[in-house]
Amino acid sequence: MAHLAHDPDARPDGRSANDLKAVMPLTAELRDGELYVGGVSTVELAREFGTALYVYDEEHIRERLATWLRELRAVLPQADVAYAGKAFTCKAMVRLLAEAGAHLDVSSGGELAIALAAGFPAERVVVHGNNKSERELTEAIEAGAGLIVVDCFEELERVNRLAGGRGVVQPILLRIKPGVVADTHEYIRTGAEDSKFGFGLSDGAALQAVEQALALPHCDLRGLHAHIGSQIYALESFAETLRVLAAFLAELRASTGFVARDLNLGGGVGIAYLADDEPPQIAQFAAIVAETLKAACREHDLPLPRLLVEPGRSIVAGAGLTLYTVGSIKKLLDLRTYVAVDGGMTDNIRVALYGARYESVIASRADAPRDALVTLAGKHCESGDVVAIDASLQSPRVGDVICMFATGAYGHSMASNYNRQVRPGVVFVRDGRAREVLRRETYADLLNCETD
Numbered sequence: 001m002a003h004l005a006h007d008p009d010a011r012p013d014g015r016s017a018n019d020l021k022a023v024m025p026l027t028a029e030l031r032d033g034e035l036y037v038g039g040v041s042t043v044e045l046a047r048e049f050g051t052a053l054y055v056y057d058e059e060h061i062r063e064r065l066a067t068w069l070r071e072l073r074a075v076l077p078q079a080d081v082a083y084a085g086k087a088f089t090c091k092a093m094v095r096l097l098a099e100a101g102a103h104l105d106v107s108s109g110g111e112l113a114i115a116l117a118a119g120f121p122a123e124r125v126v127v128h129g130n131n132k133s134e135r136e137l138t139e140a141i142e143a144g145a146g147l148i149v150v151d152c153f154e155e156l157e158r159v160n161r162l163a164g165g166r167g168v169v170q171p172i173l174l175r176i177k178p179g180v181v182a183d184t185h186e187y188i189r190t191g192a193e194d195s196k197f198g199f200g201l202s203d204g205a206a207l208q209a210v211e212q213a214l215a216l217p218h219c220d221l222r223g224l225h226a227h228i229g230s231q232i233y234a235l236e237s238f239a240e241t242l243r244v245l246a247a248f249l250a251e252l253r254a255s256t257g258f259v260a261r262d263l264n265l266g267g268g269v270g271i272a273y274l275a276d277d278e279p280p281q282i283a284q285f286a287a288i289v290a291e292t293l294k295a296a297c298r299e300h301d302l303p304l305p306r307l308l309v310e311p312g313r314s315i316v317a318g319a320g321l322t323l324y325t326v327g328s329i330k331k332l333l334d335l336r337t338y339v340a341v342d343g344g345m346t347d348n349i350r351v352a353l354y355g356a357r358y359e360s361v362i363a364s365r366a367d368a369p370r371d372a373l374v375t376l377a378g379k380h381c382e383s384g385d386v387v388a389i390d391a392s393l394q395s396p397r398v399g400d401v402i403c404m405f406a407t408g409a410y411g412h413s414m415a416s417n418y419n420r421q422v423r424p425g426v427v428f429v430r431d432g433r434a435r436e437v438l439r440r441e442t443y444a445d446l447l448n449c450e451t452d
Contacts, residue, residue: 012373013392015275017366022272023359023405025057025319027429033367035403037321038429042363045434046323046401049425052343053323053440054412056088058096058430060319065100068311071283075290076307082126084267084312085111087409088320092428092437094118103146105267105310109136116143126173126264126308130197137162141170149173149225149264151198156213163218173225173264174199174213176206178244180228180237197227201248210252221258223305224249227266230313235280238265239292246296253302260305265289267310271317273406275359282314313409320408322347322424323363324387326400327379337374339396344378345385346421348407349414352384362394363401370394376402380419412438420446 017030028037035042037057045055065083072079082103085094089106094115097104103124106112115125122144129136130151137155140148141163150156150172163170175198199206213221226241245263252258270279289307297304324341331337350356360376362368370392378385387404396402415423425440 007390010373010390012369012371014369014371015392016369016394017361020275020359020361020405022275022277023318025321025405026060026063027057030367033365035361035363035366038434039432040429040434042321042323042403043401045427045429046325046363048434049427049436050440051323051325051401052341052347052424054347054407054424054426054438055321055323056316056408056426056428057319058428061093061096061316062100064315064319065096065102067282068309068315069100069102071286072289072307072309075286076293076304078304079307079309082124082264082308082310083315084310085115086413087312088316088411088413089114090412090426090438091118092435093316094120098124103308105312109133109139112136112139112143112145122146126310132158134158134162141166141168145170147171147173147222147262147264149175150209150213150219151175153209153212156209156216156219160216160218169218169220171220171222172213173223173262174206174209174221175225175227176201176245176248178226178228178241180241180244198225201244206248207252207255210258211256214256214258223260223262223264225264225266227310228268230268231270232268233270233279235285235288238268238285239288241265242289242292243296246293246300246302249302250300259303262308263293263305264308264310267312267314269311269314271314271406271409273317273356273358317406317409320406320411322387322404322407322411324376324402324404326396326398326402329396329398336390337372338377339374339393339402340377340379341387341402342379343424344380344387345382346378346380346416346418347424348387348404348411349416350410351387351389352382358388358391358404358406360388360391360393360402360404362396363403365394365400366403368394372396376404380421417441417446422446 068081082105084105086107098120105126107128123146125145127140127145127148177198177200199209324343328340372395374393376388422441426438427434
């Protein structure tokens with residue numbers, strides 16, 4: 001497979017955890033060379049809960065939520081943050097969002113069910129998805145979801161019919177394809193015209209959708225939604241999206257009289273996966289978005305709408321890490337060294353999907369120089385089952401605990417049971433205490449859905 005090609009000139013970088021602060025959780029520290037997070041030893045976490053294991057720094061999550069809300073509202077007081085639940089969702093996470101005063105973006109009936117089970121206020125839920133079933137729409141309407149983001153004409157009719165059958169008027173946004181091609185991996189670009197998501201501008205579908213929504217008695221069209229992709233560093237992409245949306249809103253007011261109360265810019269702000277990455281800061285994002293939106297509204301003489309943004313990765317990716325235990329080591333002369341761990345593509349599919357890269361250390365020797373170049377291989381029956389390719393690491397030994405940083409987004413949420421592998425547990429750490437918020441699956445869990 002091409003993405004496993006070995007670079008013969010690659011060399012270990014000699015760095016230690018002291019050089020990796022950019023990708024480490026907020027409370028990460030070294031004690032006698034051992035990595036601690038939230039005041040808890042990662043080696044002890046591996047012993048107590050087993051590996052593979054997802055670990056989240058709760059203080060990091062709280063700080064990122066507070067920063068998003070503070071920075072955005074400093075420049076746009078009417079703004080709201082709707083955490084993108086697809087990045088990572090569980091009841092413990094949802095309760096942190098509720099406590100922070102954030103909104104929650106859900107993309108399925110399952111994510112909505114978790115939110116409601118955690119007691120999250122339904123009026124602060126934004127419901128997404130490009131092919132919501134009647135059941136999912138019914139559950140959202142009956143729960144009193146604050147907004148449903150409508151993705152297609154069929155869904156527009158369904159929302160109106162289902163809301164009418166319950167005697168309610170459902171607030172909605174229409175998802176628009178702004179035609180902005182974000183500078184990111186093609187699999188996570190979502191705002192171009194050739195996308196399965198939303199209504200296109202260039203073909204007139206967006207205008208037709210607005211006209212239809214305004215005529216439906218059980219839909220309250222609040223505004224527009226656009227999401228151009230994920231892991232974006234170029235903030236100008238967001239600014240261009242706002243300019244496109246504002247111009248369309250001006251066109252809508254002229255042709256239909258419609259004035260938007262809400263404008264949802266989606267998510268997508270990138271984070272640091274490697275120590276030398278330089279992602280945009282939240283304050284920078286907030287500043288350019290506020291400046292662009294205000295200027296565009298002045299240009300078109302539009303009232304300033306409430307702005308919603310949907311960060312997910314930006315809030316939880318850096319808070320999370322994954323612990324693995326080394327099971328075997330194979331040194332292939334003049335090729336590479338395979339270090340096999342007790343996880344792989346079932347707990348982190350991003351490497352196989354996108355060629356994602358991460359920083360890792362040996363948890364018990366995190367302060368030592370990374371003097372080895374290794375490929376961290378998973379235990380599943382695929383040649384492409386790796387979680388790091390030609391990566392720098394302290395010289396590994398069988399039984400070592402490896403800590404991989406910045407895995408808090410799209411690890412657990414994209415995990416699978418391939419090879420009938422059980423999914424890892426999730427542990428939150430804070431103030432020297434660890435609490436298991438999702439237990440590791442068991443074989444009994446694998447058998448629960450069997451009917452014969």
